[in-house]
Amino acid sequence: MSKNKPGRIEITAQEVNHLxxxxxxxxxxxxxxxxxxxVIRNYFALHDAYQEKSRTILRFLSWIFxxxxxxxxxxxxxxxxxxxxxxxxxxxxxxQRAWPKWRLLLPGCSESDGASLRLQSGGSMPPxxxxxxxxxx
Amino acid sequence: MKHEDRITSEEIAALIERTETRALEEGDAQIIxxxxxxxxxxxxxxxxxxxxxxxxxxxxIPIPRPKPSEENKPDE
Numbered sequence: 001m002s003k004n005k006p007g008r009i010e011i012t013a014q015e016v017n018h019l020x021x022x023x024x025x026x027x028x029x030x031x032x033x034x035x036x037x038x039v040i041r042n043y044f045a046l047h048d049a050y051q052e053k054s055r056t057i058l059r060f061l062s063w064i065f066x067x068x069x070x071x072x073x074x075x076x077x078x079x080x081x082x083x084x085x086x087x088x089x090x091x092x093x094x095x096q097r098a099w100p101k102w103r104l105l106l107p108g109c110s111e112s113d114g115a116s117l118r119l120q121s122g123g124s125m126p127p128x129x130x131x132x133x134x135x136x137x
Numbered sequence: 138m139k140h141e142d143r144i145t146s147e148e149i150a151a152l153i154e155r156t157e158t159r160a161l162e163e164g165d166a167q168i169i170x171x172x173x174x175x176x177x178x179x180x181x182x183x184x185x186x187x188x189x190x191x192x193x194x195x196x197x198i199p200i201p202r203p204k205p206s207e208e209n210k211p212d213e
Contacts (some may be wrong), residue, residue, distance in 0.1 A: 016177060024162070024168040037156050043172045044212055046151045046179075050198045051146050057191050065183045 011035065143199040144168060167203035175200055 011019075019035060022028055025113040028036060042064055152168060155161055157186050161169075179197055181186070 020170045020173055023166045026178045039173050039176050040153050043176055046198055047149060048146055050195050057194055059181060065180050
């Protein structure tokens, strides 16, 4: 695995449900905040593309959940440049300093109860073909 | 869902900042859980190849602004 590959946070159904439960009780842990930030940032990016009526919104969806995330990232580089969104303007630098290499994975949530959360980074990741990534922006 | 009832990009950006500083406010937890549920929903539909057009995706994305719970409503 390349040293430059970003770390990932893998989320499965059961742990997503636990995360939501902790959110409802307002009792997030430090680890939860990392995941929550990843989810909100990815949603923000989708929402921003939606607001801007961007034609790349579907490609962006594939970038978030698809397999070929690195290639798509290059394709979308211009569409989602560093100065395009209020979020980027407000806090991208700060966010990158705090969590420079995280990615969030939401594996297929076909189980009836949702998914479970598995945090991962670095070399212990399964092959890309088995993963779906929500890249951190 | 009316346009004014939806969460805006500015609100989400502000939420990100508050989450980064661990300074969540009243109602933020509701928005966060709604966002998590929404992303899981979108991912499920994406995996099932049910998002076939940008139009479909656009319909999925908005999240309604949570209403204040009974206990947090201001006195009238």
